[in-house]
Amino acid sequence: xxxxxxxxxxxxxxxxxxxxxxxxxxxxxxxxxxxxxxxxxxxxxxxxxxxxxxxxxxxxxxxxxxxxxxxxxxxxxxxxxxxxxxxxxxxxxxxxxxxxxxxxxxxxxxxxxxxxxxxxxxxxxxxxxxxxxxxxxxxxxxxxxxxxxxxxxxxxxxxxxxxxxxxxxxxxxxxxxxxxxxxxxxxxxxxxxxxxxx
Numbered sequence: 001x002x003x004x005x006x007x008x009x010x011x012x013x014x015x016x017x018x019x020x021x022x023x024x025x026x027x028x029x030x031x032x033x034x035x036x037x038x039x040x041x042x043x044x045x046x047x048x049x050x051x052x053x054x055x056x057x058x059x060x061x062x063x064x065x066x067x068x069x070x071x072x073x074x075x076x077x078x079x080x081x082x083x084x085x086x087x088x089x090x091x092x093x094x095x096x097x098x099x100x101x102x103x104x105x106x107x108x109x110x111x112x113x114x115x116x117x118x119x120x121x122x123x124x125x126x127x128x129x130x131x132x133x134x135x136x137x138x139x140x141x142x143x144x145x146x147x148x149x150x151x152x153x154x155x156x157x158x159x160x161x162x163x164x165x166x167x168x169x170x171x172x173x174x175x176x177x178x179x180x181x182x183x184x185x186x187x188x189x190x191x192x193x194x195x196x197x198x
Contacts, residue, residue: 062166
């Protein structure tokens, strides 16, 4: 009987020990995050400008800014960004005769936030705030404001380039088109808008 009691006690103790021992295990769950940069610029209107100067008043005073000569563009970006503007040549070049040229600084522009943009100058980005002359050297026309707030969608980042020709504002050519005595021709140049990460 004593053997049976000892055996029964041993079985009970081993069973109790089996239930009372904590059991733990672990597993590994790999987690990966991929962030793809988004940098998209879209010219929504005014992607082709055609100025026709055909009155003495236009030769003397230029053609001022109006909605007809506005370029609207938007930026969708996951990072702070800069937008620059440059011409692809040192001068306007005549179509009929390539030796005919017009200085680039006869064309000026002002960059403003589009009326519908939810972003604001000085908070999300910085705009030049003055009329600039077109140049063959890149000029930043929109700069993110170093706060991480430049990143955003097209509703936040919508802009207007307000063009003008021969108006002699700020750093534009200070001589009128009339005084420059420019040969009749159709003159062309490409203005290039470049979007890049800040």
